[in-house]
Amino acid sequence: MTKYVLWGNYCDDVLEKRAPYRQAHLDGLAKQKASGVLLTIGPTKDxxxxxxxxxxxxxxxxxxxxxxxxxxxxxxxxxxxxxxxxQAL
Incomplete structure (x- = not known):
């Protein structure tokens, strides 16, 4: 398997816009993590x-x-x- 890095941008009004989709998003990520394809993911603090x-x-x-x-x-x-x-180290 090969490792890949994702970098992406959020919309300006992310907290409001994500609310209706957040649970489906998290459920999908949990499935990816359980399967081993997703190692980690998350937003920057800002x-x-x-x-x-x-x-x-x-x-x-x-x-x-x-x-x-x-x-x-x-x-x-x-x-x-x-x-x-x-991954060097």
Whole structure:
């Protein structure tokens, strides 16, 4: 498996906009974590960025997971980038 880094942006009104989708978002992340594909994910303290680490077969798998998330589908996350990551230590 290959590791991937996610960096993304949140919308300006994230606290209000995420509320209706938060539980579905968290439930989906819990399933990804349980399956081993999601290592960690979370927002920056100022709620402007999201950071995640994935362990997946390929980048397309990671992108599919991100794009099927309620936060992406409802514009809570406004853009994202995925990069293959080399874990040095």
């Amino acid at each position: 709620l402007t960025k999201v950071f995640g680490l994935y362990d997946a077969e390929d980048e397309a798998t990671v992108r599919q997971l991100i794009e099927s998330d309620p936060y992406w589908q409802n514009a809570v996350w406004t853009e994202y980038d995925v990069k293959e990551w080399i």
